Amino acid sequence: MESVILGLPRIGKNRELKFATEKFFKNEISAQESENTAKTIRLINLKLLKQNNINNIHVGDFSFYDNVLDAAVLFNVLPQRFNNLDCNELKNYFAIARGVQEKAPLALRKWFTTNYHYLVPEVDNTTIIKRTSEGPIKFYKEALNEGLKTIPSVIGPFTLLKLTKFHDNLGINNIKEALVNEYVSLLKDAENHLIAEFSLQEPYLVCDLSNEDIELFNFIYNQIFQNVELKLNLITHFGDIRDIYSEVIKYDFNAIALDFIEGSENFNLIKTYGFNANTKLWAGVINGRGIWRNNYQLTIETLKNLQNLVSNEVLVSTACSLLHVPFTTASEQKLPSNVLNHFAFAVEKVAEVAEIANIITNNLEVPVNNKELFATARFTPNSKLNEKIQNLTSDDFVRLPLRKERQAIQKKALNLPILPTTTIGSFPQTAELRHLRKQFKNAQISQVEYETQIKQQIADCISLQEKLDIDVLVHGEFERNDMVEYFGQNLNGYVFTENGWLQSYGTRCVKPPVIWGDVTRNNPITVATSSYAQSLTSRPVKGMLTGPVTIYNWSFPREDISAKDSIYQIALAIKEEVEDLEKANIKVIQIDEAALKEKLPIRKCDWHNKYLDFAVKSFNLVSSGVQPSTQIHTHMCYSDFTEIIKDIDNMDADVISFEASRSSFEILDRLEAEKFETEVGAGIYDIHSPNIPSCNEIKNSLEKIITKLDLNSIWVNPDCGLKTRQNSEVIPSLTNMVQAAKELRKNYSN
Numbered sequence: 001m002e003s004v005i006l007g008l009p010r011i012g013k014n015r016e017l018k019f020a021t022e023k024f025f026k027n028e029i030s031a032q033e034s035e036n037t038a039k040t041i042r043l044i045n046l047k048l049l050k051q052n053n054i055n056n057i058h059v060g061d062f063s064f065y066d067n068v069l070d071a072a073v074l075f076n077v078l079p080q081r082f083n084n085l086d087c088n089e090l091k092n093y094f095a096i097a098r099g100v101q102e103k104a105p106l107a108l109r110k111w112f113t114t115n116y117h118y119l120v121p122e123v124d125n126t127t128i129i130k131r132t133s134e135g136p137i138k139f140y141k142e143a144l145n146e147g148l149k150t151i152p153s154v155i156g157p158f159t160l161l162k163l164t165k166f167h168d169n170l171g172i173n174n175i176k177e178a179l180v181n182e183y184v185s186l187l188k189d190a191e192n193h194l195i196a197e198f199s200l201q202e203p204y205l206v207c208d209l210s211n212e213d214i215e216l217f218n219f220i221y222n223q224i225f226q227n228v229e230l231k232l233n234l235i236t237h238f239g240d241i242r243d244i245y246s247e248v249i250k251y252d253f254n255a256i257a258l259d260f261i262e263g264s265e266n267f268n269l270i271k272t273y274g275f276n277a278n279t280k281l282w283a284g285v286i287n288g289r290g291i292w293r294n295n296y297q298l299t300i301e302t303l304k305n306l307q308n309l310v311s312n313e314v315l316v317s318t319a320c321s322l323l324h325v326p327f328t329t330a331s332e333q334k335l336p337s338n339v340l341n342h343f344a345f346a347v348e349k350v351a352e353v354a355e356i357a358n359i360i361t362n363n364l365e366v367p368v369n370n371k372e373l374f375a376t377a378r379f380t381p382n383s384k385l386n387e388k389i390q391n392l393t394s395d396d397f398v399r400l401p402l403r404k405e406r407q408a409i410q411k412k413a414l415n416l417p418i419l420p421t422t423t424i425g426s427f428p429q430t431a432e433l434r435h436l437r438k439q440f441k442n443a444q445i446s447q448v449e450y451e452t453q454i455k456q457q458i459a460d461c462i463s464l465q466e467k468l469d470i471d472v473l474v475h476g477e478f479e480r481n482d483m484v485e486y487f488g489q490n491l492n493g494y495v496f497t498e499n500g501w502l503q504s505y506g507t508r509c510v511k512p513p514v515i516w517g518d519v520t521r522n523n524p525i526t527v528a529t530s531s532y533a534q535s536l537t538s539r540p541v542k543g544m545l546t547g548p549v550t551i552y553n554w555s556f557p558r559e560d561i562s563a564k565d566s567i568y569q570i571a572l573a574i575k576e577e578v579e580d581l582e583k584a585n586i587k588v589i590q591i592d593e594a595a596l597k598e599k600l601p602i603r604k605c606d607w608h609n610k611y612l613d614f615a616v617k618s619f620n621l622v623s624s625g626v627q628p629s630t631q632i633h634t635h636m637c638y639s640d641f642t643e644i645i646k647d648i649d650n651m652d653a654d655v656i657s658f659e660a661s662r663s664s665f666e667i668l669d670r671l672e673a674e675k676f677e678t679e680v681g682a683g684i685y686d687i688h689s690p691n692i693p694s695c696n697e698i699k700n701s702l703e704k705i706i707t708k709l710d711l712n713s714i715w716v717n718p719d720c721g722l723k724t725r726q727n728s729e730v731i732p733s734l735t736n737m738v739q740a741a742k743e744l745r746k747n748y749s750n
């Protein structure tokens, strides 16, 4: 049995790419130096695959920022504002991703159900689709120099078209022909370089597809197969391809990659419709997103079953790119071996793929050390907790009185002006602060010293916000390295990696904690900090918590219990925290559900029963026990939630803030149409860009919001936390924001 890997992490073992790129942004290193770092990372990855005897090695999975952006640049799927840039110049490439002067960046969106973000290509009536470089062929040449024949890989035309945003009344039909021609030209170019095979990544095939989509797929692949001769591989992942399977198998792909971790239905599709005899099956049986060791016995069984169904070769593969797991467990010094033994990151997963291929090829026994991992329980379950969850009744999920009534009570209690201003929680995490945290972590300063300094930061932050004249304050989250890890550290049932970094967007990385066992809370987590911040001011300071769904979605989850059970465990812990904050006289409590939308199943038919029903209820569970006068806020990031507005309203928060500026406030029409009841802080400027919004820009945006929503339910805030920005950006931005709110209050106060 042969092996294949669908992609590796590219930030580097020690986040080398992140650090180099950030230096490049600050003009501290040249483009050439950045390229050198990138090349080193690519060569290390190639070596890893080669050493493990992986038979099919991909290139093109590397990216300085994002692979969808790479494809957009490669085929010039870009709007007018980037027309005159040579986008293959590194500086300009980053300008598209991050914005420059008055040019807004492309929108960021979550990549399917992950916390990785891609950039949304844009087409307007100035766009001319054309190939601007040789794309991944350059990486093929680079590998060939090292003596390796590889398979270049690129985001496929179907997925690229489906992810593109169109302006000027244009649509897919206006560019599909031109785009396919350019893909053909790329593939011809590959043929001219004597490249034998090429992979097209078409993950969009796992989505719900319409007849039009199916026609589009056929249009694209008919054209491609008519015009090129090299072998083509079709890569899918994150689900099954039920809507298009019977079409896909009509084409003579060299190989098709199907996901058997998240797409178990793929198995039935093969059974029902058969499999093209000219096509190999790349069987995605190693979870590319989870960090647990693979159970070889089960996997080998799956592979053998597939071999019985497929006449051509079956290869063992990762289910998706390993971009979504950290680099290696070898970088973990602190976790005990009885924990670490259960983990497999990218390097270890490559070895698992190789080992499974070897076991099957040589008809070997599954090694004892793998069997042992699954033979005994990792810990003793908390039966009391599990009983409590079993015994929850519908009353536990209802907050009374009804929201309308609560909102009136809160208006009186908080006495805020119309268009109240607030922020999302975090303030800039300065170099000084990071240094302080590092010193504490390395035991160079005492706990007392650390806490004194954090308190000083909080005090400065409160006085800054008072000076800025913000209405509802925050403490700044200086004590938190990360909104999920911080809670994980204070809850039972978690373990932490030192270097388990994942790319989230661009150079921004996250280090998800691992849910190892049953989750409970021993002591209050945030009460002392929030009380201290509140003691410094007469204005309300928001208690700041992360909600259960977000804690779960941004952790590496267990694979031995359901998502629902795990989320309810976390919800009960956070509920205790909410109620303790209220007891400590905190009047406004924000429960961030930044990642709620993230794990919304790809297929609509799964939305409610496989996710939303329990996700929404877990928020109800957390917040149902507080007084009517306590105002519950929530916050959500980058998520096009136009289609789940009712569910979000059903979370029954009093106020929600969310990202809106980068998606042009499209969501407001939907809120209006759905008679959204929750008060709304539609993010009024984009904190992900270094641009400082002017007072006028903010006023214009607010005016737009005021035409759509009830004046009394509008809040004014940035679109996300400020931790990644600098004070030199935050202070003028917030000054303008408060000024804009004040000017509009004058116009609308009667």
Ligand code: GLN
Binding pocket: 424, 425, 426, 427, 477, 483, 544, 592, 594, 635, 636, 637, 720, 721, 722, 723
């Ligand atoms: N309260 C968090 C912060 O301000 C929310 C972060 C987020 O939405 N990702 O940083």
Ligand code: ZN
Binding pocket: 424, 594, 635, 636, 637, 638, 719, 720, 721
């Ligand atoms: Zn956010």
